[in-house]
Amino acid sequence: MNNILVAQNIEKYYSSKEKVLHQISITIRSGESVGLIGESGCGKSTLARCLLLTQNIDSGSIMYQGTPVRATDRSSFKKYKGSVQAVFQNPTGALNPRIRLLNSLMEPLDHLHRRGWFYIKKNQHQRKEVAAHLLELVGLSPDLMNRYPHELSGGQKQRLCIARAISVEPNLIIMDEPTSNLDALIQSEILDLLRTLQKRLDFSYLFISHDLPVVQQMCDRILVMRKGQIVDEYMKEELFDTKRHPYTQQLAKWYD
């Protein structure tokens, strides 16, 4: 089991007074399902953005498969492309409303192909077949590929985003509150889907949420975040252990 992502002592400031992330260290190994739980405002979304290299960190380091990566460094970002994917909280914002779902879905595959879009253009037929296969994998009907985002429900859009994320067979998927906007029935379907896909395709994921039972369900190892700091870390079975941080215990009590 090797390390996919190692983040060490990450610090981030919003302004000179406001420290958002304090000495955050996270390690994610291959095939692992890691959870990050925290209430709103604790900085978990900021951390997600820093790990996805869409925001700069002020100090600390992020290593991806042994190589240091930085938000500002274009060549290190090349390592990320296609190996690390994301699923966001709001599926509506994660899809370009003006573009057909087929093209949004195939965007990663289109661009990660060495020869670029010329190659794909020549093989339009194949492209649609690949898209249909991806849609079926996530339980969506292939006819949806010709539609636009606003024609789909939230659950359907999120499935499409998941299909897009797995299309390039990434090593790591970072999910920031992927089911928080969906109602309970849809949520449980999507979570089942994610677990099934992980078993089949063997990727690691970092599952970020404020909902403890969901994180317990989805992850083997769980980190607890509060006010910009990691206050606890445990394996899922150890939730009710006496060693737990009081904040973790409080969360457990609320959700029980």
Add this chain to the structure above:
Amino acid sequence: MNKARFLVVFFFGMLMVLVVLPEFMHQDPLMVNLKQKLQPPSVDHLLGTDGLGRDLMSRLVYGGRNTVGTSLVILILSLGVGIPVGIFAGYAGGVIDRIFMRVSDSFLAFPDYITAIVLTGLLGPGVINLMIAIVAVKWIAYARLVRASLMAEKDKDYIHSARLSGVPSVHLVVKHLMPAALSQLIVVATLDIGKIILMIAALSYIGLGLQPPTPEWGAMLNEGRAYFHNAPLAMVIPGVAIMVFVLLSNLMGDELQDGLQRGQKGEQNHDHS
């Protein structure tokens, strides 16, 4: 949407008319004939003649080419300068953006007419200088619009997804970010056609734009002013022409704006989670 489409087609139709019609003019718009001055409409001169005996009809038509044509050229040039600058400022951000904002703030501190007059005053009369002056004033609004649109969209999740998918910056800007900006841009640019026509007319009216004897509707207003009591047509005709085109461009812009807003609302309404 139908109303907007109709207006756009109508506008382009009028443009075509302005382009083609001069070929049908029998009279020379520049030919001075003092014996024929200030004549009422007749078979020879469909709209009469102006103070120097020149045929008003052909001056109207050739003037239309000049006035409307120049305004379209100015529009295209302003877009050509404004859009790239807006893209750099909005997408790259940082120093470039800060410089742009300071420059645009200083330009916007003065009303555009004043700036245009000062510039043409400095550069001297003539079509080229007129164009430079108006472009210098107009490009900023387009740049700011593009910049604002890019900055708003840049941080959205679908852009992050695209980046993670390896989409190169150019493609990102062209296919993902610009379409949002373009729809707004079209509305503003359409409304500006009328504004630019008025600006050209105003500057020519005070002698700073197209120089006589070139027919231009604003200049014609000035020329007809002296004879308004005897032969009002010389002033009324170009005035009405200006009004028609400005009105047309405003109507087009309004309808496009409504159509766009309706389209956006439609997308929001169908969204169910």
Add this chain to the structure above:
Amino acid sequence: MTILEIKGLTLASKQGYIVRDFELSVGVGMCHALIGESGSGKSMTSLAIGDLLPSSVRISAGDIRFLGRSLLSLSTVQRERLRGKDIAYILQEYAGALTPFIPIGKQLDETLRAHSVLDRKLRKECILQALEYTRLPDRMYDRYPFQLSGGQMQRVSLAAALMLKPKLFIMDEPTTALDRTNAIEILRIISNLKEQTNCGILLISHDLRNVKRYADDVTVIKEGQIVESGPTQRILSAPAQTYTKRLLAAVPSLRIRPS
């Protein structure tokens, strides 16, 4: 006496029936929860009570009675007066309920002036009391909405509603967009309110955990029709219908490990 009584309500639009033959009643000091998936018609039903249906939807059958009076026989103006004063809405989108560039205190003052005849001093007292009740500090009076967190904004909308002492609260997913701490606070405040003022609460939610804790009765709705209805204890611990069982099974729980 029941505060709210809905009988045989049918809502129709061009696409068909949104809600069919719906019934529900909220008694004095009771909280009745309406649960179902998104798109089931629960929000439309709540809007029908306050005459807030979109123009494309109309009430084709049934009656809605508030304190014994049929609402559908009232004029638009009369229904408007009821809404805000006797019938209060607390919605998921709290941010939309507040004007961004007017301080909180002023907005609450406006609401109070529209519905009561208190003088300025009494109004301010009333507002401060309402803020205290919703566990907001006094300084919130001068703050702007953008300076508030989600939980605080939702409390402000609660404060605005309870100032007028409404008889019925209609809450549509009031805590869905909030995190656990804030959600629990808000629900506790609502629960206290119910006990102290004997108001009725119609709680629309898809979060069964909250429903279990705070609702006396529950109605399950699916595709516009009632699946089952009754006291919360009975329905949620021993559901009769398969759909209800599905809804319950979908709630992630700490104790039960999914297969």
